[in-house]
Amino acid sequence: MSDPNAVTAVEAPAPQAGPRPGRKSDKPRSLAGDAWIDLRRNKIFWVSVVLVVVILLMAIWPSLFTSADPRACTLANQHKGASGSAYFGYDFQGCDVFAKTVYGARNSIIVGIMSTLLAGVIGMIFGLCAGYFGGWADAVLSRGIDIMLGIPFLLGAIVLSNRLVTENSDGVLAVTLTLGLLTWTSAARVMRSAVISSKNQDYVAAGRMLGAGPGRLMLRHILPNSIASFIVVLTILLGTNIASEATLSFLGVGLKNDAISWGISISEASPYARVATEPLVWPSIFLAATVLAFIMLGDAIRDAFDPKLR
């Protein structure tokens, strides 16, 4: 996709200056090492890394980007256009759209990362056990996955999130649990097939011969060799979970009360789209860019780890 020659021309001398070439010749490169060399040349990878860093910075330190308070709203400012003090104008409540958009990154990132980690843990346990033990355990666990896949995602999420959210909370925990509990299936499937393909390798037999138990075999031998595609799936899941959070918040079963979320901003602004477009457009762009950044990142990593797919 990208033109590798252009980048290598710049980057090639750098490794030669360091100790790397010497090491390379004695030691065969690992899969990860190969992938990293591939990734460094991929422009899409660098674009997504820059986007992700900016968004993370926004989530951790929003006051770096704006000095306005997203909750200080004056009705007199209702639907005022963009100006030097409020770059994106004001929304229906007279809140600064730029400040609200910047502060919205935090909830998206928190929900996205935590729910993806939860899905990853559940998926890893399911996938490892189903793949490693096989037979009866695999049949039961795989049927469990089938049942989860029998419920179209958003339908399940609406019902579950509505169930978990409590009266006075901002809904962050509820949405995190909902997304984590409903999205682990793809991770589990990838893990299962990776484990099945690596469990019959010689090094696993060697480990078993040396007396390693199932736990040690799974965690120290099989897992590290099955992890690459699993991480790729999680990176992409992180993007889609952020989108799902916004969708749930939009429908009114996600973040609520005074939580700041791009989904809520979009839902509040869309009825007034005829009057003021900025409160609708900017959160949409930020949301799409965030999701895009994580999906591109996952895509680039997958290409690097699995050149066959190109």
Add this chain to the structure above:
Amino acid sequence: MFRYIVRRLLQMVLTFFGATFVVFALTFANQDDPLQALAGERPITESQRIALTERYHLNESFLTQYWYYMKGLLTGDLGTSLTGQKISAMLANAWPVTLKLALLAIVIAATIAVTAGVYSAIRRGGLFDNVTLVATLVVLAMPIVVLAPLAQLIFGIKLGWFPPTATRDASLYDLLLPALVLGSLVIATELRVTRTSVVENLRADYVRTARAKGLTRRRVIWVHVLRNSLIPVVTLIGVDLGGLMSGAIVTEKIFNIPGVGFNIARAITTEDGPLVVGFVSVLVVIFLIVNLLVDLLYAALDPRIRYE
């Protein structure tokens, strides 16, 4: 093949009960006081409360309630919503427009995805291929909550090319914009799968044979290669349907289309448990049946695939 069908049917029965049970369990546990939700702001007298509790089996045990629910679902009686309307009647009212919307979305998505997929596969690495690859990434990353309001704003309100909302008796033209939005959910994956499998098939021996026989390039690609490449695309339809159902909730809410998704969205805000469970269960059943059919179709389409 027969054994495969039987096994697949047995699997579906299990998935069916599992999925409906999960949905029922979640909604059942969700209601804090459905009777008060039904009455709204008005107070309920004790006798009304007793009568309503009796009527909706609210004092029965959880499993008994699930039993009543399954009995109703299997006999086509979905019960009444808390507003007193028959759920089956509401569904009968709502599904035509949703079906129209979904079919339109599938047709649009499949047409664009297959054509563009084949072209980018033929000129792999070319400008068109690179542009579509980036475009599919962008479309994949566009959440429907972004796409639907923006499309409505740009094409419905600012440019005025399409009506920004649609009614129950909407014409195909009225539904075109929402269908495009809905179709975008599945277009990217369909395009990528088509492209990958066409690329793979172009290297196959039968392509060389066909060319050696003197067939035109056009015929080889659009008949021989495409037929073989569409098999994995067909399987996507089953998975895509779940995405379309989810997408329909947001799309119908934004474009004000009184279909199934719109009813679900409204039932959530009015805490109408029976209505949500009724609609969602029917959708889950449809989803499972379509997936079963797609699996069987897959086996029939490609005789090379053998299921034991």
